[in-house]
Amino acid sequence: MIEIKDLHKSYKMGSNSLHVLKGINFKVEEGELVAIMGSSGSGKSTLLNILGMLDGADSGEYTLDGVPIKNLSETKAAQYRNKFLGFIFQSFNLINYKSALENVALPLYYQKVPRKERQEKAMKYLERVGLKPWADHLPSELSGGQKQRVAIARAMAAEPKVLLADEPTGALDSTTSYEVMDLIQKINDDGNTILVVTHEEDIAHMCKRIVHLKDGVIVEDKKVEQVRAEQYV
Amino acid sequence: MWLFDKDLWIEIFHTLGKNMLRTFLTMLGVIFAMIILVLLLGSANGMSNGFNKLFAGTASNSLFVWGQSTSEPYKGFERGRRIRYKLEDADILKKQIPEIEVLAPRIELGNHRGVVTVYRNGQTSGSAVYGDFPEIDNITKKKLVEGRFLNQTDIEGSKKVCVIGEETYKLLFDKGEKAIGEDIRINGIYFSVVGIYKPNNNINIDGENAVFIPFTTFQKAFNSGDRMGWMAIAVEERTPVPVVEKQIKDILKLKYDIHPDDERAIGSFDLSEIFNNITAFTTVLKGFSFFVGIFTLLAGVIAISNILLITVKERTQEIGVRRALGATPKIVKRQIVLEAIVLTAFAGLVGFAIAVGILSILDAMFGSGDDFPFVKPMISVSQFIVSFVLMVGLSVLIGLLPANRAVRIKPIDALREE
Ligand SMILES: Nc1ncnc2c1ncn2[C@@H]1O[C@H](COP(=O)(O)OP(=O)(O)OP(=O)(O)O)[C@@H](O)[C@H]1O
Ligand SMILES: [Mg+2]
Numbered sequence: 027m028i029e030i031k032d033l034h035k036s037y038k039m040g041s042n043s044l045h046v047l048k049g050i051n052f053k054v055e056e057g058e059l060v061a062i063m064g065s066s067g068s069g070k071s072t073l074l075n076i077l078g079m080l081d082g083a084d085s086g087e088y089t090l091d092g093v094p095i096k097n098l099s100e101t102k103a104a105q106y107r108n109k110f111l112g113f114i115f116q117s118f119n120l121i122n123y124k125s126a127l128e129n130v131a132l133p134l135y136y137q138k139v140p141r142k143e144r145q146e147k148a149m150k151y152l153e154r155v156g157l158k159p160w161a162d163h164l165p166s167e168l169s170g171g172q173k174q175r176v177a178i179a180r181a182m183a184a185e186p187k188v189l190l191a192d193e194p195t196g197a198l199d200s201t202t203s204y205e206v207m208d209l210i211q212k213i214n215d216d217g218n219t220i221l222v223v224t225h226e227e228d229i230a231h232m233c234k235r236i237v238h239l240k241d242g243v244i245v246e247d248k249k250v251e252q253v254r255a256e257q258y259v
Numbered sequence: 260m261w262l263f264d265k266d267l268w269i270e271i272f273h274t275l276g277k278n279m280l281r282t283f284l285t286m287l288g289v290i291f292a293m294i295i296l297v298l299l300l301g302s303a304n305g306m307s308n309g310f311n312k313l314f315a316g317t318a319s320n321s322l323f324v325w326g327q328s329t330s331e332p333y334k335g336f337e338r339g340r341r342i343r344y345k346l347e348d349a350d351i352l353k354k355q356i357p358e359i360e361v362l363a364p365r366i367e368l369g370n371h372r373g374v375v376t377v378y379r380n381g382q383t384s385g386s387a388v389y390g391d392f393p394e395i396d397n398i399t400k401k402k403l404v405e406g407r408f409l410n411q412t413d414i415e416g417s418k419k420v421c422v423i424g425e426e427t428y429k430l431l432f433d434k435g436e437k438a439i440g441e442d443i444r445i446n447g448i449y450f451s452v453v454g455i456y457k458p459n460n461n462i463n464i465d466g467e468n469a470v471f472i473p474f475t476t477f478q479k480a481f482n483s484g485d486r487m488g489w490m491a492i493a494v495e496e497r498t499p500v501p502v503v504e505k506q507i508k509d510i511l512k513l514k515y516d517i518h519p520d521d522e523r524a525i526g527s528f529d530l531s532e533i534f535n536n537i538t539a540f541t542t543v544l545k546g547f548s549f550f551v552g553i554f555t556l557l558a559g560v561i562a563i564s565n566i567l568l569i570t571v572k573e574r575t576q577e578i579g580v581r582r583a584l585g586a587t588p589k590i591v592k593r594q595i596v597l598e599a600i601v602l603t604a605f606a607g608l609v610g611f612a613i614a615v616g617i618l619s620i621l622d623a624m625f626g627s628g629d630d631f632p633f634v635k636p637m638i639s640v641s642q643f644i645v646s647f648v649l650m651v652g653l654s655v656l657i658g659l660l661p662a663n664r665a666v667r668i669k670p671i672d673a674l675r676e677e
Contacts, residue, residue: 115674
């Protein structure tokens, strides 16, 4: 599903240049649930942003579902993001003046799905994350966990090939974190490919594979026995 | 076609509607600008209409021609010879100059601008006495307070009737006394009053103290033969008066053996000059109003752009999210430009409605007054369309500024901003 080869990325700051990713090679098959770990500043977010086409790599190859991702125009990138990827952010990034339902429906709007179908689909995904009764609520009226569930529903709504989650539980307490992970596991059970950046060991062990980043390279890549989050909620 | 994309409009109205206060504040500038523009233009139009009303009934493209004394000797004639026209001149001029629409010959008793004593029941007035054709009414319309003006029947029958000025009436009659049908005496001849006119408070050519009698009656009563004192001439709309004026003078100079360079022998007054000045004044006024108004509008639209720029900054994260979710730069730009257009157009309409309300009130207050030239202060449909198109056009241009700002930030940077 995802294949990257010798990926490099550095940030230029004035005359200095910070080499963040120093040759990443890695492959993700369809249906995997991968945790990306590493200390702060190790380049996890940078990697995920490049995978999410929100940022470009300096060199290296990136193929997503057989499509080479290279030198994309901003328009093309937006279209690919819309078609291939769903994002879940640490800070939820819901649009604050739109209701939960409208937030979930937004990627479908950019997919040009007709309005009625959009609403129905959005409602279906809200129901899946257990927030159907909250459909008309604004983000400010939701708890952190609920907001993240809306964000997950939104990421799912466009039915992307890959879900990218950057510290989805970073702003949540442990119980809520497990609820969110439970949801992510269930989505993965349905066959969706998911990448989760996390700091927390327990969250990482709820995935099926853990990739360790250190100083811009992968130092460890192992399959793990998945811990089900269900038992904690 | 995206213009008819219902979802797009829902998205825009949704965004604007969910941020009511911001939307309203953004619109204030354009609302005020539109009010100022419409008020200025409307007032200028009101003044223009006011002048038109004031001069209604006066043929603006017209002139008067009378005889004076020569100032150059010519063909054996000495200088200082008095020029006296004949009635046949009227027909000659009309025949030779097709641009003349109306030519009303006139003759007056006594010298030019002379005054004659008019008697009635022991009361007297020193009035100007004119012999006229009814056509004169097509050039300087008399506002009649009572009765009628001279007509063709009066001319054909050489009837001994007259139309008198309000001032003359006051001198000859007691207050409230009935004048129509009463006789007045001029040079021992009695004339029956058929009408009283009120002075125009615009261009007052005949004065208020005057008596008008049919030309033919004048000829018989005062033995004027085929003499003609002066001519009131209305010229066809598209021909400038000075052109016809020159033709007339050339013909008359030839006929009466006047030196071609003699400027004094023939007196004339070009009425269109006054109207041209007034038209120029109102045109400048309108142009100025439009100019000021459009600049105010520009300022208003710039204010919208400015606020949109600020909100784009506020919305950086939102725009980042939208782009992460698949909004292309084109879609983001289009939405912001359309927000600018919708805001401007709506604000423009609100301002327009308010201004029209104010103009209606002004019209109700001053519009019917006679002395102040301010009638139907309202902007024309074409003025409205021009200002509206200009305003929306500006808003497109100016909406592009925040729109470009919005897509210049990379989505990743937009998302990182907190
Ligand atoms: N836009 C940027 N400009 C300059 N430097 C950047 C930029 N983004 C990230 N960096 C730097 O790149 C390095 C890697 O950042 P990154 O966000 O990928 O780390 P991370 O592994 O996600 O860390 P954390 O766990 O704290 O989120 C850091 O040193 C960071 O300061
Ligand atoms: Mg990070």
